[in-house]
Amino acid sequence: xxxxxxxxxxxxxxxxxxxxxxxxxxxxxxxxxxxxxxxxxxxxxxxxxxxxxxxxxxxxxxxxxxxxxxxxxxxxxxxxxxxxxxxxxxxxxxxxxxxxxxxxxxxxxxxxxxxxxxxxxxxxxxxxxxxxxxxxxxxxxxxxxxxxxxxxxxxxxxxxxxxxxxxxxxxxxxxxxxxxxxxxxxxxxxxxxxxxxxxxxxxxxxxxxxxxxxxxxxxxxxxxxxxxxxxxxxxxxxxxxxxxxxxxxxxxxxxxxxxxx
Ligand code: 3PY
Ligand code: MG
Numbered sequence: 001x002x003x004x005x006x007x008x009x010x011x012x013x014x015x016x017x018x019x020x021x022x023x024x025x026x027x028x029x030x031x032x033x034x035x036x037x038x039x040x041x042x043x044x045x046x047x048x049x050x051x052x053x054x055x056x057x058x059x060x061x062x063x064x065x066x067x068x069x070x071x072x073x074x075x076x077x078x079x080x081x082x083x084x085x086x087x088x089x090x091x092x093x094x095x096x097x098x099x100x101x102x103x104x105x106x107x108x109x110x111x112x113x114x115x116x117x118x119x120x121x122x123x124x125x126x127x128x129x130x131x132x133x134x135x136x137x138x139x140x141x142x143x144x145x146x147x148x149x150x151x152x153x154x155x156x157x158x159x160x161x162x163x164x165x166x167x168x169x170x171x172x173x174x175x176x177x178x179x180x181x182x183x184x185x186x187x188x189x190x191x192x193x194x195x196x197x198x199x200x201x202x203x204x205x206x207x208x209x210x211x212x213x214x215x216x217x218x219x220x221x222x223x224x225x226x227x228x229x230x231x232x233x234x235x236x237x238x239x240x241x242x243x244x245x246x247x248x249x250x251x252x253x254x255x256x257x258x259x260x261x
Contacts (some may be wrong), residue, residue: 003043003084006092006130006131006132006143006147007092007131007143007146007147007148008041008070008092009041009042009070009072009092009147009149009237010092010093010147010149010173011067011147011149012041013149013174013216013236014146014209014216015249016155016236017236018231018235018236018237018238019042019236019237020040020041020227020238020240021040021041021042021043021072021147021237021238021239021240022035022036022042022043022045022164022239022240022242022243023043023044023220023239023241023243024043024045024046024050024060024070024242024243025044025046025049025050025051025243025244026050026243026244027050027051027052027053027060027256028053028056029056029059029060029062029063029241030059030063031131031203032045032060032063032064032183032243033063033064033066033067033250035069035243036063036064036067036152037067037068037138038067038071040115041069041070041108042069042070042071042072042093042237043064043069043070043071043072044072044073044074044095044239045057045060045061045064045071045073045074045091046074046085047073047074047075047082047086047109048074048075048076048097049076050074050242052073052200054085055129055194056147057073057086057089057225058089058126061073061086061089061090062089062130063091065090065130070093071090071091071093071200072091072092072093072094072095072151073086073089073093073094073095074094074095074096074097075092075094075095075096075097076097077097077098078098078107079185079258080096080107080110080111082112083096083111083112084111084112084120084121087120087124087127087144087148088113088123088124088125088126088127089126089127090126090127090130091148092131092147092148092149093148093149093150093151094108094112094148094149094150094151095151095153095176096108096150096151096152096153097153097155097178097181098153098155098156098159098181099152099153099154099159099166100156100158100159100162101158101159101162101165101166102162102165102166102168102169102248104152104166104252105152105169105171105172106169106171108150108152108171108172109150109169109170109171109172110171110232112148112150112171112251113143113145113150113171114142114144114145116139117145117170117171118145118171118242122137122141124140124144128140131143131144131147149173149174150172150173150174151173151174151175151176151203151216151218151237152166152167152169152172152174152175152176153175153176153177153178154166154175154176154182154201154206155177155178155179155180155181155182155185156181156182156185157186160182160202160205160206160218162212162251163175163205163206163209164209164212167209167212167213167215167248168197172215173215173216174210174216174217174237175206175209175215175216175217175218176218176219176220176237177203177206177217177218177219177220178220179194179199179203179219179220179221180192180194180220182194182199182202182203183196183199186198186199186202194222203219203230203233204233207219207233207234211234216236217234217235217236217237218221218236218237218239218243219235219237219238219239219240220238220239221238221239221241222240222245223240224240224241224242225242226240227239
């Protein structure tokens with residue numbers, strides 16, 4: 001397969017489908033492309049805790065597009081300039097960490113959406129080449145506002161208090177839970193138990209807030225078992241682990257066989 005169908009992730013999620021995505025921390029377009037070619041519909045390139053820089057993101061986004069997977073970028077905390085840039089590179093969804101208030105959500109949406117929804121600056125020549133090379137500018141702006149997705153991460157106690165206002169912010173398409181930061185915050189740094197009762201309760205609250213506002217609920221999970229369980233609880237954009245963990249676990253299993261213990 002070559003070339004992503006334009007705005008495929010948004011179309012599927014807006015139609016009510018559940019989509020599983022892969023997550024790459026390694027700054028390698030080839031690793032991301034390899035994962036995509038196995039059949040993930042969307043692959044997240046993590047530029048917050050992952051190792052992606054501008055140059056590798058540009059190539060990584062193009063590699064994913066070529067492999068037929070929707071490119072998604074997680075930007076660093078408060079880096080709203082990279083929101084617009086990553087969309088210009090051809091990303092079709094942005095995950096923004098630590099969105100704690102309606103004001104944060106508004107700033108995120110402003111960077112991601114063209115008027116009238118936001119204030120994204122014009123210049124997506126690379127993105128248009130991948131998504132709609134012959135579109136008129138005004139048509140592309142409208143299509144991109146609908147076809148690119150903003151995922152506001154809910155992963156602090158402040159965000160939890162403000163979740164309804166964040167979900168209601170125009171230009172925010174989805175909420176995305178970071179369960180590890182959430183578990184850290186809810187235990188005041190004492191634990192990272194993503195299955196602790198208060199974390200489970202917060203997860204359901206965030207899922208319900210997204211659904212009530214007509215937004216897409218998304219979540220990061222450490223493995224496939226947890227991802228399938230979250231789908232049953234109503235989440236619709238779900239990650240099941242990351243490239244570094246997968247590589248490490250596969251290597252540990254190999255060595256266990258080779259060394260016989
Ligand atoms: C978290 O669990 O805090 C995340 O940000 C997932 O990557
Ligand atoms: Mg986090």
